[in-house]
Amino acid sequence: MKKSVVILVLASLLLVLAAGCAGVSKSDAPPQEVTGPYPMIVVDDDGRTVVIDTEPMRFVSLAPNLTEMLFALGLGDRVVGVSDFCNYPLQALEIEKIGNAFTPNVEKMIALAPDVVVSPRGSVLQEAVALLEQNGINVLVYDPKTIDEIEDVITRIAAMANVDVNGKNLVSGLQMQRKEFAARVAAAGQVSRPSAFILLDLDYLFTVGDGEYLSELIEAAGAVNAASGQGVGYLMLSEEVLFELDPDIIICTFSMSGQVLAKPAWKELSAVKNGRVFDVEDDLVSRPGPRVILGLEELYRAIHQ
């Protein structure tokens, strides 16, 4: 075949393709009159810009804290799918489970035909996001790491779902509770704040360093995170560091206090000697959500006992 003919055919193919692409990118529908908040442009915590065309009536939540937020905003009826770990409020247990936060079942999610999927960061893979979007499902990442961010996310979700009033009420309620709580902590009149070590596991010495939700909570509840300064994020510390820090209180996020107190090697620790080893309910302190005050209360109780 002559070279020139080949080039000609290829060139025309390219032209056709280019024209086709250009054609598709333009919207063919006539411009609509904009009434109400939709279509809405939303930016999620991953920086992705998503267009919500109409008020979302079917939600899937991939994280317990986001589920709690949806219910607290009065959107419980609209939730059609939750993760395996979503256990609050009780109604959430009745809702269809779509897998755990690490490997959610994408097929099931698609089958539920939600309008919006809310997810924590790193939960849904890029490929899955593309697949969901192809099926007309919007994926929004919300990953609050501080108490302020909780309020911010609540506000944004409320706006996205067209329940701004609920959002405002919830946030102002939270802010009031925070103020009351902070006053109480100050009034407890402790000149020097006690140091608290957060114990997450007993096979390895797992704790939380700086920059995590849990470390902020413990500070807000009136204690100093004993592991502050040892590193950022979740830490696997050498046992002897615990002895060097010798915290006033040990807070266990699982019911381990009995085992901690019984450990023969730890008898010399101040916290163990003074019996200041407490369990807190993991659900309350590890979910950046509307029950944050309860989490603070849990910690407060442990600190000021």
Added chain:
Amino acid sequence: MEIRVSDVDFSYGAQRVLRGLSLHIPEGSFTGLIGPNGSGKTTLLRLLSKAAKPERGTIFLGGRDMAVITQKELARQMAVVSQDGDAGYLFTVEEVVTMGRAPYLGRFQSESARDREIVRGALEMTGCLHLKNRVVAELSGGERQRVVIARALAQQPKVLLLDEPTSHLDIGYQQEILDLVRRLNSAEGMTVVAVLHDLNLAAYYCNLLYLLEAGRVFAAGKPSDVLTAHNVGQVYRTRVLVTPHPVLGTPTVSLLPL
């Protein structure tokens, strides 16, 4: 020490290898087991060393039923020299030969001066004394085989079993090894049973031959009686010529074109 095999059967799975085999190995003889592959010679040797048990029949060692002799006791009467000389590559010659004393030692017993003397004797007899501190991996094929024989001698056996001890060696080594064995047989009175596939070597060294075919004794007796053109031709399915060796006089088998 004499060996008597009485009406022995043996199979590998469904394959019958030995059928009603009987033979007698007189004390002090140099007996050769010959026959084509699959005739059962190696199997027979394994039964003689109790590496396997006959399904039927009995084997008597020095008049005693071998079934009642323990492995350790057997190792004090009988030594086996196999063909692959898996002699323990990283050990020294002396260490390997000393393992031949194991059948005489209790679990927590160390080798005594007497044991060391016996080992030295075995090394001398096999001409390995100058090699004693060498690592086995460094030796030649012939040297390694001599070490195996030395180890067998350290067991102070009354019976020596050899399984094609020279098939992988050069002619020179073959002669060396078999000469050594013959010396042990005539000087020490050791009963020797050797599986050989080289008929001429068998003819020269052995004073008693058993020619096996399909698990039975086809012919037995002096080499000159067993190694006939008819017998060899029949069992090995070929044509041969048997002539007396020009110098030694023993029967020599030569191939003829088919």
Added chain:
Amino acid sequence: MMKKSKRRLFYIFLLPALVVSVVLATAMGAVAVPPLDTVRIVLARTVFSRDPGRLAGIPRGTVSIIWNLRLPRVLLGALVGSSLALAGVTFQGLLRNPLADPFTIGVSSGAAAGATLALLLRQLVGLNLPHMIPLFAFVGAVLAMFFVYNLAKIGATVPVVTLLLSGVVVSSFLSAVISMTMVLAGQNMQGIFFWLSGGLTMRSWQHLWFVIPYLVLGGLVLYSFARELNIMLLGEEAAHNLGVSVERTKKILLVTASLVTASAVSVSGMIGFVGLIIPHAVRIVSGPDHRVLLPASAVVGAIFLIWADVVARTVMAPQEVPVGIITAFVGAPFFIYLLRKKKRDIRF
């Protein structure tokens, strides 16, 4: 035949090296403790029977660190290292396979699976008998070993390739079993991680008693079979012809090595590569005679793990790295080196 000179080497160099390692390792860790204080604390607690005056000037926390945390941990590392090295020597000798060790042939995984099942039972049913964990680990180890051995056997021998393949397959399967068991027991990922990567952290004096009796008993049994192990290197038929009851010996040794492995794994999870590389390293100096190889490997294994653990707890201080990761970093390159050597070079 145990050469007098080799024996002398053992006593002059290895045993003191072990003692020195214990002392030095106790002085090192995430928290800086002046070496003199370390010595004072150990002496005060052992020799001077807790006379408080001897510890004047040393903060209480430091005493706790040295006596309650570091010293037992270092000693445990020594015991576990010994156990794994002894098991490695035995498996390599018995299977005539230079790549055999408790980890590669699936025995460690079996032990870990048994141990996690024991934990699960404790959790679900409340069953808690003394020494339950090491004993369950032992059963798991023996079952795994039995399975791998029979899977890999071709006729009368156990070739390198099939042994490794079977070991990998069984180990992978058992790792999944371990993970599943931990999930069922309500453990988070950390628990699973511990069993799979091994660790000497959060262990104290009581854990030593889960290893000591098995190591002493097992070690004695293995040593008493040293001559048989030597002879078995000649091949099973040759060993048979030298009067060794091959099958009986194999069973006793495999079971004993599994027991020793199991007790170590039940306390510290799966620490790999110790049983693999220590026998080889020691054999280069000591030669193949198990009467020297066994005790020497036990001591070198102890020293090796003590130092691996020092690295584990200091390299990323204040954080810790599971010690199995350190041994893998050292051991894996050595393993590759072994695989690449021509087979005839590493035949015994």
